[in-house]
Amino acid sequence: MLHRTSSSRRLNIKQAWNKFVLSGKVEESYVRDVIADSWLRCYNMGVNHRDGYCQDLLPKEEIQQYIQEKKQLIDIAKPIMKTLSKCVEGSSFIVVLANEKGFILESMGDPDVLAMTKTINFLPGGDWSEECVGTNAIGTTLAINSPIQVSGEEHYCSKHHIWACSAAPIHDSFGNVIGCLDMSCSIGREHSKDLGMVVAAVRAIENQLHKEETQGQLFAAHKHLTTVLNTISEGIMSIDKDFVITHVNPALSKIIGMLPSHMIGKQINSIFEDCYHIKKVLETGKACLEDEVRIDVLNQHIHCTLEANPIKDKSMQVVGAVVIFREIKQVHQIVNKMAATQARFRFRDIVGKSDKVQETIRKAKIAAKSPSTVLLLGESGTGKEVFAQTIHNSSERKDAPFIAVNCAAMPRELIQSELFGYCEGAFTGAKRGGRPGKFELADGGTLLLDEIGDMPIDMQVNLLRVLQEKNVVRVGGDKPIPIDVRVIAATNKNLSLEVEKGIFRKDLFYRLNVVTINIPPLKERYGDITLFVEYFLQKMSLKLGKEISQVDAEVMEILNHYHWPGNVRELENVLEYAINMVEGNSMTKECLPYYLNTAEVKIKKEEELFTLAELECNAIRKALKTFDGNITQVAQSLGIARNTLYEKMKKYKIKK
Ligand SMILES: Nc1ncnc2c1ncn2[C@@H]1O[C@H](COP(=O)(O)OP(=O)(O)OP(=O)(O)O)[C@@H](O)[C@H]1O
Numbered sequence: 001m002l003h004r005t006s007s008s009r010r011l012n013i014k015q016a017w018n019k020f021v022l023s024g025k026v027e028e029s030y031v032r033d034v035i036a037d038s039w040l041r042c043y044n045m046g047v048n049h050r051d052g053y054c055q056d057l058l059p060k061e062e063i064q065q066y067i068q069e070k071k072q073l074i075d076i077a078k079p080i081m082k083t084l085s086k087c088v089e090g091s092s093f094i095v096v097l098a099n100e101k102g103f104i105l106e107s108m109g110d111p112d113v114l115a116m117t118k119t120i121n122f123l124p125g126g127d128w129s130e131e132c133v134g135t136n137a138i139g140t141t142l143a144i145n146s147p148i149q150v151s152g153e154e155h156y157c158s159k160h161h162i163w164a165c166s167a168a169p170i171h172d173s174f175g176n177v178i179g180c181l182d183m184s185c186s187i188g189r190e191h192s193k194d195l196g197m198v199v200a201a202v203r204a205i206e207n208q209l210h211k212e213e214t215q216g217q218l219f220a221a222h223k224h225l226t227t228v229l230n231t232i233s234e235g236i237m238s239i240d241k242d243f244v245i246t247h248v249n250p251a252l253s254k255i256i257g258m259l260p261s262h263m264i265g266k267q268i269n270s271i272f273e274d275c276y277h278i279k280k281v282l283e284t285g286k287a288c289l290e291d292e293v294r295i296d297v298l299n300q301h302i303h304c305t306l307e308a309n310p311i312k313d314k315s316m317q318v319v320g321a322v323v324i325f326r327e328i329k330q331v332h333q334i335v336n337k338m339a340a341t342q343a344r345f346r347f348r349d350i351v352g353k354s355d356k357v358q359e360t361i362r363k364a365k366i367a368a369k370s371p372s373t374v375l376l377l378g379e380s381g382t383g384k385e386v387f388a389q390t391i392h393n394s395s396e397r398k399d400a401p402f403i404a405v406n407c408a409a410m411p412r413e414l415i416q417s418e419l420f421g422y423c424e425g426a427f428t429g430a431k432r433g434g435r436p437g438k439f440e441l442a443d444g445g446t447l448l449l450d451e452i453g454d455m456p457i458d459m460q461v462n463l464l465r466v467l468q469e470k471n472v473v474r475v476g477g478d479k480p481i482p483i484d485v486r487v488i489a490a491t492n493k494n495l496s497l498e499v500e501k502g503i504f505r506k507d508l509f510y511r512l513n514v515v516t517i518n519i520p521p522l523k524e525r526y527g528d529i530t531l532f533v534e535y536f537l538q539k540m541s542l543k544l545g546k547e548i549s550q551v552d553a554e555v556m557e558i559l560n561h562y563h564w565p566g567n568v569r570e571l572e573n574v575l576e577y578a579i580n581m582v583e584g585n586s587m588t589k590e591c592l593p594y595y596l597n598t599a600e601v602k603i604k605k606e607e608e609l610f611t612l613a614e615l616e617c618n619a620i621r622k623a624l625k626t627f628d629g630n631i632t633q634v635a636q637s638l639g640i641a642r643n644t645l646y647e648k649m650k651k652y653k654i655k656k
Pocket of ligand 1: 349350351352378379380381382383384385386387450492568569572
């Protein structure tokens with residue numbers, strides 16, 4: 001139903017208006033109170049009823065300033081204004097947004113009507129307050145803080161009598177008026193639902209504004225909280241009810257040695273090996289405070305106090321937990337640090353799935369359970385010390401010290417006192433009270449004699465005596481001190497050859513060569529390079545503050561075919577160099593050291609020689625993969641009997 005002001009009513013209002021402009025009094029009952037009040041305000045403000053042309057169109061810079069101030073409102077209102085314009089398309093309407101002072105910020109709609117608005121400066125920058133142009137929808141809605149429709153002669157100025165306008169104020173979440181929305185058309189084209197549409201559009205604008213405000217507040221609160229968490233020196237982690245890590249602060253990342261991005265989104269038990277304290281909090285909903293726990297993560301043990309608090313929702317259901325870690329620098333850790341290295345590695349930390357490494361691990365596990373002396377043989381950088389630490393940590397001596405001594409690095413004249421200690425006054429410069437040697441420091445634990453092949457021959461006899469007698473006599477002393485030490489010796493030399501050459505004592509060789517473990521060179525560990533790359537990338541990305549998300553296939557090709565004379569240590573160094581060289585987050589072959597990119601490496605790759613056993617082993621593996629473990633088909637394809645195939649699989653420890 002069209003609601004147009006009837007011509008008789010218009011006439012009555014017009015007569016009332018005519019009388020009012022002469023007398024300044026509203027006598028007729030045809031004029032709504034809200035309009036009459038507005039007329040009186042305008043009359044008292046001295047608004048010229050014959051004018052109505054907005055004189056005060058703002059200069060461009062000032063309009064821009066107003067637009068800038070209301071950017072958020074305009075951004076939200078514009079799409080809603082467009083929708084409103086679309087709804088009334090073809091009905092000669094325009095939609096106008098003004099600020100709380102009545103200055104127009106934005107207008108859109110019917111082009112003919114927009115053209116008409118130019119004659120009265122009903123344009124962006126125009127001041128449509130009552131004070132400036134008298135009673136009108138924009139100025140009056142702002143003056144009364146309520147929606148209003150102003151038609152024809154209800155306008156204070158005669159020039160506006162040809163318009164019918166509906167407007168409603170827009171409020172912020174505190175109820176302050178921040179602007180208004182108006183819909184205008186020529187008189188006679190207005191509709192009873194115009195005001196309702198404007199009010200609905202204003203509600204939509206206000207809702208969106210409040211939503212953005214709430215989001216802004218949430219964002220600010222989140223930022224605030226993150227800043228607090230990030231500046232706290234304790235390690236803090238939050239988890240959800242499914243044990244998934246949702247937040248890790250930088251302090252915890254530093255304690256654990258792992259980037260937050262590598263932890264967030266993961267299950268806690270994929271990072272921490274023993275997390276039953278934390279799980280209990282989620283299960284029981286009760287907080288937990290532990291004085292001292294050992295957290296096993298990334299081949300290291302972290303001693304810390306642990307505090308875990310449940311997070312509950314409105315209905316008191318546990319929805320997650322916050323865990324606080326405080327690192328304890330334990331006394332024996334400090335002692336260990338001063339004396340030698342901390343034994344960090346355990347079997348599960350040893351990278352490598354190749355048969356050769358698995359065989360070495362099998363033997364090392366046996367050695368760990370026995371009290372016998374162990375001899376570790378392997379090229380430089382293969383991980384002899386890694387295995388020595390692992391054996392120690394898996395032995396019953398794991399809680400006692402692990403001391404490593406490099407026999408090649410010690411000055412010849414100091415070996416004796418370093419290993420066996422000295423008494424006060426043993427030599428010039430000897431400390432008061434004397435000093436214990438490495439054997440004494442390792443008492444109850446394990447002593448790694450690294451590079452044993454480099455121990456001077458005249459020192460070897462003393463070592464043999466200590467190993468046999470199980471006591472040490474400090475340099476300058478005469479009292480034997482009993483020691484209980486498990487010795488692990490390691491060398492990259494061929495000790496029997498050294499014995500033949502007379503450089504190494506035969507009796508010491510036999511004394512050490514009780515449980516011998518060969519550590520394979522890296523080039524023989526088929527398939528392990530990829531695992532090492534993953535492991536070192538994760539370890540070093542934190543140290544170097546870089547995240548590498550991709551390693552080119554070409555890089556893997558080169559790394560997989562290089563002969564690695566420096567073994568794992570060389571690979572570790574190459575990767576550290578390459579990570580440093582990465583620009584962006586992808587490792588290309590240009591990042592590798594020059595020598596790995598040279599022709600020599602490629603030739604080696606082509607000329608690579610395998611032993612017969614390796615060829616046989618590879619052929620069986622390939623065939624098993626091709627025939628999906630079907631023994632009959634594999635035996636047929638290789639031209640051997642099934643029994644022979646089983647024997648060979650056993651020999652090479654190949655599983656189906
Ligand atoms: N299986 C492994 N898993 C993880 N890291 C390893 C492994 N093997 C070796 N490494 C790393 O490679 C480097 C060299 O290892 P390590 O010092 O144990 O070798 P080594 O054989 O004792 O060397 P050298 O003969 O020169 O003393 C170390 O940084 C070690 O952490």
